[in-house]
Amino acid sequence: WVNNILLTTVLFPFPLLCIFGWVNSVAIAHGSTTALPFGTILTMLALFAFVAFPLTVVGGILGRNLGKDFNAPTRTKKLARQVPEAPWFNSLLFQFCLSGFLPFSAIYIELHYVFASVWGHKVYTLFGILFLAFCMVIVVTAFITIATVYFQLAKEDHRWWWRSFINGASAGGFIFMYSLYYFYGQSDMDGLLQSSFYFGYMAIASLAVAALLGSVGFFATLTFVRYIYSRVKTD
Numbered sequence: 001w002v003n004n005i006l007l008t009t010v011l012f013p014f015p016l017l018c019i020f021g022w023v024n025s026v027a028i029a030h031g032s033t034t035a036l037p038f039g040t041i042l043t044m045l046a047l048f049a050f051v052a053f054p055l056t057v058v059g060g061i062l063g064r065n066l067g068k069d070f071n072a073p074t075r076t077k078k079l080a081r082q083v084p085e086a087p088w089f090n091s092l093l094f095q096f097c098l099s100g101f102l103p104f105s106a107i108y109i110e111l112h113y114v115f116a117s118v119w120g121h122k123v124y125t126l127f128g129i130l131f132l133a134f135c136m137v138i139v140v141t142a143f144i145t146i147a148t149v150y151f152q153l154a155k156e157d158h159r160w161w162w163r164s165f166i167n168g169a170s171a172g173g174f175i176f177m178y179s180l181y182y183f184y185g186q187s188d189m190d191g192l193l194q195s196s197f198y199f200g201y202m203a204i205a206s207l208a209v210a211a212l213l214g215s216v217g218f219f220a221t222l223t224f225v226r227y228i229y230s231r232v233k234t235d
Helices: 002-011 013-029 038-066 092-119 127-154 161-185 191-230
Strands: none
Touching: 002 013, 002 038, 013 038, 013 191, 092 127, 092 161, 092 191, 127 161, 127 191, 161 191
């Protein structure tokens, strides 16, 4: 649990810090007004070191001491069963592509207008439709992750924990691949400064979406697995 706390504190902030450091360095080298001064960077690092990190550690300790043990809905064994060889449609690559493509296809059209508003000169006004698209991608991600894990469990593969998170997070990878298409096919941006800002911020956004949808996929799958195994009758 100590390693989990440390991983939680650096899993998102560390890539964010690396990308921001590169983008800000490029902006300083080009004399851009978007570059943050050194004092502001120190303030942000101090907030992470003295606020975010200690609160995460305290929250992890409280969760460790006050939380309950995981109650499996059925009787389990200490020795894991041997996992048979999986067919091609149960492979990680196939499920990653399938689980990411379906949620991405649900928001593809809306994503185009969001990109045009953020990186172009158009004004986005359809926030109600954007909220509906957000709800749609949450629902689609939950259902497709549950479906892939069901096929995995049907083939006697019990290692679904990280698989459910990866399948849910795969939509973030599709969003980043779409950003490549938008940059080279739809925008007029070029040069090191614009490329660094575009790909840096899109990498951060894709990572945030991956973490969000991965969590949705995991908790939806956890609820599904607990439900189906609680209905299993064992002697």
